Amino acid sequence: MDKLIKTISKDGHFRAYALEATETVSEAQKRHQTWASSTVALGRTLIAAQMLAANQKGDDTITVRVQSNGAITMMIAVADTHGNVKGYIKEPNVDYKRGSTGEVLVGDLVGQGWFSVVKDMGLKTPYTGQTPLISGEIGEDLAYYLTTSEQTPSAVGLNVLLNEDETVKVAGGFLVQVMPDAPEAEIAAFETRIQQMPAISKLLRSHDQSKAILDAIYGQDQYKILDTSPLAFRCDCSKARFAASIQGLGKTEINTLITENHGAEVICQFCQTAYHFSETDLKELLKHDH
Ligand SMILES: [Zn+2]
Numbered sequence: 462m463d464k465l466i467k468t469i470s471k472d473g474h475f476r477a478y479a480l481e482a483t484e485t486v487s488e489a490q491k492r493h494q495t496w497a498s499s500t501v502a503l504g505r506t507l508i509a510a511q512m513l514a515a516n517q518k519g520d521d522t523i524t525v526r527v528q529s530n531g532a533i534t535m536m537i538a539v540a541d542t543h544g545n546v547k548g549y550i551k552e553p554n555v556d557y558k559r560g561s562t563g564e565v566l567v568g569d570l571v572g573q574g575w576f577s578v579v580k581d582m583g584l585k586t587p588y589t590g591q592t593p594l595i596s597g598e599i600g601e602d603l604a605y606y607l608t609t610s611e612q613t614p615s616a617v618g619l620n621v622l623l624n625e626d627e628t629v630k631v632a633g634g635f636l637v638q639v640m641p642d643a644p645e646a647e648i649a650a651f652e653t654r655i656q657q658m659p660a661i662s663k664l665l666r667s668h669d670q671s672k673a674i675l676d677a678i679y680g681q682d683q684y685k686i687l688d689t690s691p692l693a694f695r696c697d698c699s700k701a702r703f704a705a706s707i708q709g710l711g712k713t714e715i716n717t718l719i720t721e722n723h724g725a726e727v728i729c730q731f732c733q734t735a736y737h738f739s740e741t742d743l744k745e746l747l748k749h750d751h
Contacts, residue, residue: 464481471684475638477684479634479674483630485504490549496554500542524578525537532572537731544692568598600634606636606646607638615689637678703727708749
C-alpha cells in the first residue's frame, strides 16, 4: 500500500517526507489510459500534490496545476490531507523519450509555463501561488515554487519508473524542508548531503524505498518518524454531485437532453468514471429544480 512517512531531524531543524506512490500512479495510468510520458508527467504531478497536502491540516485541499506550451499542455492534481489524490491530464497520449539511463524524460514535453498551487483552507478566498516552470520535470518546479513563493527552502526528489510494457514499476519521492530556526552551517551541510544523494530513480529501486530515501537524506544524523499514513488515488465524485451540475444547466437544457438525447452520460475528468442519467433520472431532476 502507498504511504507517506513524516520525519523530523533529532534537532528539529529539518523535516523530510518520504512518499511511496506506486499504486497511486498505477491507478491514474489505468484510469486515464496514459502513454509513457503522460504517465510519468501526471504521476509526478500527483506526487507533488501529495507532498504539498502533507503540509496542510484538517479539511484543506491542494490543487496543483501545470500549464505549459509543450505537448503535455495541462495537468491538474487535487490532494487532501487524508492521503487521497485525483488528477487530470489534457493530453494522455504523449509518447516517450528516454534518457541514457532508461528514464522517461518529461521536461521537454512539458515545456515552458506555470506551476500554480491553490490551497483551499475553507476561507472565503483560497490561497494561490504561482511560479514559472524552471525545468518542466515537476520535482524541480515544486522545489522552486516552495523556495520562492512560500519562502521555505526545500529540496524535492520525485519520479515514476516504468516497466518494459510501460506499466508503472515504482513511483515515489521525498520533500525536505528547512525549519526557520536552522543554523546556517547546518543548512550548508544538509544541502551538500542532498546534492550528493544517489539519484531518486536509484533510491526508488531499493527494496525498502522509504528507508533508503530517509537514510540518504539524514546520513549519520538521527531522525524521528512522526507519522506514517496511507496514500491513494481516490476521486470524490458521485452521481449526486453530477446531478447537481446537470440541474445547474436549467430546465430548458434538461428538457433538450430528455427529448433529443433520451438521457445523459457524464464522465468525471479526474477518474474517468461514467455516470448515466436515464430519461427518468432527468425528469426527476426537473421535479427537484431549485
Ligand atoms: Zn471522479
